[in-house]
Amino acid sequence: MTNSVKQAHQKELFGHPVGLYVLFFTEMWERFSYYGMRAILVLYLVAQTQGDNGGLGWTNGEALALYGWYTMLVYVASIPGGWIADKFLGQKKSVLYGGILLVAGHSILAVEEMWAFYTGLGLIIAGVGMLKPNISTMVGGLYKQGDIRRDKGFTIFYIGINVGAFLSSLIVGYVGEVHGWHYGFGLAGIGMALGLIQYLVGQKYLQHVGNFLGSSEDLAEKEAMKKPLTKIEKDRVVVLFISFLLVIVFWGAFEQAGGLMNLYAADKTNRLLMGWEVPASWFQSLNAMFIIFLGTLVAGYWASRKLKGKISTSLFKMILGLIIMGTGFFFMTAAAAEFNSNGPIENGVGGSAMYWLVLAYLFHTIGELCISPVALSYITKLAPLKYASLMMGVYFAMTGFGNKLAGLLGEASENLGEYTIFTGIAIFCVVFGLLVMLFRKKLETLTHGAEDNERDINDDLTEGFELADTDLKS
Structure with a gap:
């Protein structure tokens, strides 16, 4: 889980914490890789094995069945991904490890072997599970309790998701269909690598969010985890x-x-x-x-x-x-x-x-x-x-x-x-x-x-990560 660092100074851009834009572009590239790969997955599965851009030659039913299980497991994996962050790593490290798994998964898909295909899918499922719930939780940690900007911050973050999805359907889809499926898979991996790099570069704007609560020096927070x-x-x-x-x-x-x-x-x-x-x-x-x-x-x-x-x-x-x-x-x-x-x-x-x-x-x-x-x-x-x-x-x-x-x-x-x-x-x-x-x-x-007295809090200060009141009485 994360630290609540009280009243730490936080730079802002366009009325929101700079950290929001670090997470915006990280998620944009993650969604670029995910939706890009998703755009060509079924087409690759049903494409004939022969020809200049051969696929696996599966039937439509077989391809849609795998697609259905894959898209479901990608999101269900968010449960263990969130649990690992809460119990062991914190969101910040979980997002990092999830990004690494995604880069590895998309890169392996670029290899034209069946073992690589299934291994790549497995790594992507694990990577999304580690990254997706935790990066979203970090966005909330950028705002004070009661800050009315929080909902708008999540909307800006959500726009990043759709920018990535929009670009990937055009770019990865074109490369996959025209130049080769595995080039498309590899391009999706490059997109995630770019997101991972800018996430690492932007760490200075995320110092007070996403940290593991077990490393907190606040005894009250450590005690709260046990209650x-x-x-x-x-x-x-x-x-x-x-x-x-x-x-x-x-x-x-x-x-x-x-x-x-x-x-x-x-x-x-x-x-x-x-x-x-x-x-x-x-x-x-x-x-x-x-x-x-x-x-x-x-x-x-x-x-x-x-x-x-x-x-x-x-x-x-x-x-x-x-x-x-x-x-x-x-x-x-x-x-x-x-x-x-x-x-x-x-x-x-x-x-x-x-x-x-x-x-x-x-x-x-x-x-x-x-x-x-x-x-x-x-x-x-x-x-x-x-x-x-x-x-x-x-x-x-x-x-x-x-x-x-x-x-x-x-x-x-x-x-x-x-x-x-x-x-x-x-x-x-x-x-x-x-x-x-x-x-x-x-x-x-x-x-x-929980939503009473929400107002525009724009005083260049943050409470780090605060979800709900931590001093609640039974």
């Missing part, structure tokens, strides 16, 4: 686990973007624009583009509401995010209805219009900005000090289960059809969100004022 959880801490953990249900539902629906919605764009959307056919894969970049342009605007809107005394609690944002994302699926319902009316695309006529997809991705992105970076920040506010990284790991594991749920829903569309699936997802998300909203105030009382 059982207080009633207040237990209540806050309960709220976190309930919020994780929102996370599973959200990602189970949202991740249709890479599966069912991707196929719908390719097969049933009329993509002709002034005589030119828009590539189906381009729709995948809409989410990242919307996040880059809307991220700080959405975060600023919520901060403004908070300062005006209007409802802007994290749980409210997350519930609203689920409802907004669910509403986006009604546009896909309209698209499916239009396709059923117009019929298949023939000679540039038929199918459904592209704007349905654009509107759906817009609403999905706004919903994502209300739930994903906010959930990361929420964990750093409520998680008990000694289980901070573990709770962050559980969150990412929930996103992994959501990814698995998304695959199951996508498979169901073969029998039920897109109209039924899109409509069902929309109704369930909206209704589930409204039901949780009914219990929101009760749940928020269990946080015991």
